[in-house]
Amino acid sequence: MISLSVLGVELAYWQVTSLRVLGVLLAVVLPAGAFVYLFLFKMMSFMQSRLGPMEAGPFGSMQLLAEVGKFLQKEDIVPERADRRLFFIAPYIVLASTFLLFSVMPFGPDVYFTNLDTGIFLALGLSSVSVIGILIAGWASANKYSLIGGIRAAGQLIAYELPMVLAVVGVVIQAGTLNLQGIVAAQHQGEIFGFSGIGNPFLLTQFVAFGVFLVATQAELTQTPFDMPVAESEIVTGYMTEYSGLRFLLFFIGEFATAGAFAALAATLFLGGWALPFVSLDDNAMNFIGPLVLFAKILMVGFLIFWARFTFPRFREDQLQAFAWKYLIPIALINILVTMILKVAF
Amino acid sequence: MAEDTATASAEAPEIVVDERREELRAVFVAHLGDAVLDSVIKPGDGLWIRVATDAWAEAGRVAQDKADCKYFDFLSAIDWLPSPYGRYEDSALDVPFPPPMPERSAAVPGYAGGESRLQVLASVAKTGTDLRVLLKVDVPDDDPRLATWIRTYAGAAWHERETHEMFGISFDGNADMRNLYLPSEFEGYPLRKEFPLLARVVKPWPGIIDVEPMPGDDEPSEGEGTEE
Amino acid sequence: MTLTDAQQLGYINAQAADGRVNVELETDDGMVLNMGPQHPATHGTLRLVARLDGEQVTSADVMCGYMHRGYEKLCEVRSYPQVTTLVNRIDWLGSFANEVPFILAAEQLMEVEAPPRAQWIRTLLFELSRIANVSLFIGDLALQLGAQTPAFYAFRDREFVLNQIESVTGGRFHPNFDRIGGLKDDLPKGWIAETKAAMVRLRAFCDEMEGLVYGNEIFQSRTRGVGVIPAAIAQSYGLSGANLRGSGVDWDLRRDANVGLVYDQLDWKVWTHPDGDSYSRCWVRLQEVREATKIVDQICDGLPSGAIMAKVPRIIKVPAGEAYIATENPLGQMGYYVVSKGDTGPFRVKIRSASFNNISIAPWLLRGVYVPDIITILASLYFILGDIDR
């Protein structure tokens, strides 16, 4: 209801609800599609001195649709000894977690689905739900590679939940709120030594947290160098091994949509969210520009995520755990400490 | 081809005696004594030594410890019996299947002689040099078994497995005699000469119908490759 | 022919039964993980059965034979010139190098020597196949460890070498170019300059890989100290090539037992690494690519003129005798033990391929490592299925 006040019309509840459903679909699919086309197809290809898809549409831009069409046509194979019901449910759980992540994301002063006091807290909680989907997928496939992949994923996601939360705590302390809108506002209205042109994006003060958050994001998304749950040269795409057709597509969309969601979180927490630096427009204008600004920032963060993905080899499982517990968590804790001291001092 | 030690230099008088290989052979003779049945040296190229069947394991130990040939190269076998199928160059219609086995006496061993039809051949080498010993041993016809080398050369395990499945030679002490290549139910020993090459039996070789001309063969002058 | 049909049927049935042997999901002590015969890490059809305790391997068994083509048997019914076609397919990434030792063994038995120019070009092509083979290894190694991009760089730059091989031999993968007594053809026009340009690219590729892959800290932490082979073990298993030199054994047949090739007239270096771990094996291979580009450059500069074919009879009959020639191939030592009985074809050929020995150490080496290290170790041992199974 609130999100629609900008148009100056009162809509019925069901109309608002259906608009929201449309909006969240757009919010999930658009970054996911953009990531796949821009980064997976094109950027990766250029980095690897090749062109990437070129046939479907101008510069292969329709390749994505072709891929979706291909997956929809494929047979949906279920292994004989699989737990059929759980096998079917698993991708939806992963996808649901991704969709729910966007429910707390602010896209503009009035453009959001919900504006909860505990927005970031809920987002982190919801992101951990996807682990269950992955575990179920790994277990229900009745495949050892899948099981290993699922267990690796669970261990990894649990381990990296912690540095991620701790990295966010620094931001929360500085902003003084758990509300994502409040965090955006704190960055937008803040100033650096009296200069308020670009506000105070927490990237500048919380760069350590940003680094930890990005690394943890990389791990949460199971992207290289933390992709051992889906390592194709070891355990043959892990928990996704037995999936095909539509259900594989759901996992695939889930992977990139979650990348989009985490990039959006990072953009909101550290890059100022939907707010535009240097200019100060009224709320109504920002309601339209804000989503685009956020989208641009999502692409920036996505670029970093995928750049690392295409460059690095992957860690080993124990090295990954050691990295989380020995480096990331202490660094994040020190960051919290320093932030607290500075917060109290100034 | 069996040459005696004494005649090796006489056979090739224009080449000087290969002292390094002579020394290497002397090590084997010194430690194995009469078990060294025969040996051949091709100067500058190779050393073949045939040892007695029951001295096979000892020969491995001598090679490793005394002769300092720590490098295990390969282990295989040779079936000296001529193939009853010939070279499959004739049309299958002319040859009865299966053809009669050749006489046992038709098995003529190569370098360093030998009495048995099957001979095991192993190569060990001295790293950092071109010195290499090709050890041969006769395997009894009626009971093809031999001592294993895996306690001296760990790498021999797979080679003995391969030799077992290809020639039917057992190696005492090597417990792992599973087939390496072939299905476990496979019958017969493919590299023995009596084993038919099934592909050629099913579809006979058309014979040598085209011979590629050598470069310059059709030119009157000696063929020279020229970079244009 | 009823016997043959029955035999064939039995063979097929037995093979199918073997294929059906699949490991059950639950086992009593630990989990049995069956990798292969279709698994990306085995690049081919190798099967690895690992018994796991958690992510740790308690024992591992390698099963090969899915690509066994019976070359030793086939060689017995081929004439000498025909054998090169077969042996091309053993190590299919460095095909020309497979032909050389066999041809040299046959030449030794016939007491024929190739003219100098042929020897030089042989050495040249030999090193080019080494570069084509090992540069792909470097890319593939990175791919096995999860980095996608270096593989594409490897394919990109290897293409230059393949082009050069193709323009001489007419075949990118299976040249079948070596002949008893020399070579089939001479080099085409302008080839020398192109090759030297390609070598410059390859050296740049090596530098790039050294920075992108070998210098990467994740790569180092994945490979250093993983799969350590002491020198004595390496020798008793008969490892060869970079696997042996990576364990600090300074032995290269090109330098120490050079037969029929011109390495003794060139200025190059044998690289060794004392550590014996996965990293050292990979590092030695990278240096060998570098060294090979230098060798190629030197050969391009010093190529003598003259004939490329010695006088050999039209139908080749090799005198009776035995010869064993091994050369330092891209994968390691490759040797042919040729027994001749004075016929048009060999009486028995024992193919001593490098990968067979190299992979036979895997059960020893994989004990106690973690599942991801299986990949590292297999990749660093660098085998080619055709070279194991022959």
Place this chain on the structure above:
Amino acid sequence: MVAQNVFFYLLAGIILFSAFRVVTSNNVVHAALYLVAVLAAVAAEYVLLAAEFVAATQVLVYIGAIIVLFLFGIMLTRAKLGSDQDLTHPHWALSAATAVVMFGVMGYALVDQFHWTATPLPADTRLVSVDGSNSATVSDSVFTAYLVPFEVVSVLLLAALVGAIVLARKD
């Protein structure tokens, strides 16, 4: 408030059904997943009661951590596909009786406290105000009135953590 009532009963039904299936399911993993459904539905009930902080905590702690660890442990140790026959404990009747007694005690306590009176919801259930939000209220009470219990619980958790490490380490 009709919609809220409808959703309350819907969620309550899900909770009851899933809770029943948790104890009757023949497969450990299925049972754990029904537990997820119970906890998720409880979280949804919290949201319905405008307590989104508690709901988020419920999701983060119970679903995101505890159940994942459950599943993790089950799959590492006895991840059998298909149904198990020996899952029913011989003393299940005793456990059921205990559960009924527990339910009775809790129900009695609630009834005794509130006497079947409906507590009215706040007039405005929209959760927009940053200041004076209920999460702020929660944190205020945790760090003032309930500071000592809060810290004691932390120490207890720390002790449990240390104990777990001591038990898990072999050397």
